[in-house]
Amino acid sequence: MINNKPEIPHCATCGSRHKSIFCNISNEEIDEIDNSKGCHFYNKGQVIFKEGHYTNGIYCVNKGKIKLYKDGPDGKEQIIRFAKEGDIIGYRALLADEKLSASAKTLEETTVCFIPKSVLFDLLKKDFDLTQGVLKLLSHDIGEATKILTDMAQKPVRERVAEMLLLLKETFSTDDEGFINVKLSREEIAGMVGTATESTIRILSEFKKDRLIETSGKRIKITNLPQLTFVANVFD
Amino acid sequence: MINNKPEIPHCATCGSRHKSIFCNISNEEIDEIDNSKGCHFYNKGQVIFKEGHYTNGIYCVNKGKIKLYKDGPDGKEQIIRFAKEGDIIGYRALLADEKLSASAKTLEETTVCFIPKSVLFDLLKKDFDLTQGVLKLLSHDIGEATKILTDMAQKPVRERVAEMLLLLKETFSTDDEGFINVKLSREEIAGMVGTATESTIRILSEFKKDRLIETSGKRIKITNLPQLTFVANVFD
DNA sequence: CGCGCGATTGATTCGGCTCAATAACTGTGG
């Protein structure tokens, strides 16, 4: 399940660090992390952690893409958010001192580093800038979650699908052809939107007919951003 | 709108403090807050702050009950959470350095203290225990929000209504007659559940017929907790 | 080339929303 790769990426040279919460930490702090962290490699579709378990550290994404999801009452997975290079996951449960509230599964080949709780708390105690960054991250997450919560409660599926496409583009940006840089099954998109797979497919087909998007297999390109934004009914 | 009351409650003697994030702070810190805080009194139904504005501090509830809500696309208010004695509100926006993502309105006569940003950050810098408490609070909030998000996306209205009743009981507990200690309009309950007012009423009527609850005006008593829990389909 | 899963489309059903009409309740002023 978990393979330890021979070449462990070093934080000092980690290309994702400048995008991360650790972008401003000192060299000594980097060493502290480097000396204690672990590193794991995952293939596509592997589970990094499971909802309900405890974690004893946080995971920092070196490379790859991850979905965080909860299993709903009927077994359908509800995607909560994504993580990519430079993002961290697992911090919520660790900081709340609670069980993990979501599971994490890779969407492609992914390398993550594991930073133990003790090291993280050491750093937080010493480095208020880092702490402030974490406070900001958590606070921002809450804002996102409550926004989506409101959408789920009040917006029709069509608007939510449009909004999720915009969110995907924001999160993963586009390749040189304009396709969103992530491959998700229709079922996974449905899992973000909180709807049946068939409904998602129908609405994506409509969007194609209306020339708001193009698709090529799992790849999606937004071809009429203003109109799609209008359909999404976003007003902030 | 806002009335400054002559008698400002002192943190040192504040009955809510031991329930709050500030339960373990030192006497000097209490003084620091006391010397800089403001205090406001609100009648029922008054707005403390509005979504989209900025805040320059946090609000600590001395007495009373508050609903935090977002205005949905069609104007319907989606209740995000409640705050009562000892709870703080407004911290998300302050810590994220973003606009307020929700509005706050009193459900009854309420007294709140206002702690300026500078004082809060001063305390956070000095007192890691306090900071850890805030980290924990934020992390817990995220867990709650994502749980509700999943419910909204996946559970039918009937289950959500049942679950919200359980949540209300948890949050506000019951009086000596067994009624939940908060008065909400049907519209407000609908705003929690994310449904039409009529649907909420219908389901509450069913629950009454099935002897799961009793009502007396706006007051609600859960009379069959196990069965209501079953209907709510909660599994954690 | 055929197998099998994911994607797609169609038909049908149903939960929940909207609209509309009463009923009950709250506060207000006479």
Next chain:
DNA sequence: CCACAGTTATTGAGCCGAATCAATCGCGCG
């Protein structure tokens, strides 16, 4: 203390969005 006006709660009827069920279709891959 009562009558009145304005909410808020309740119930009913009809409609619509979205879920479910049921076939195909099509692509990726051995």
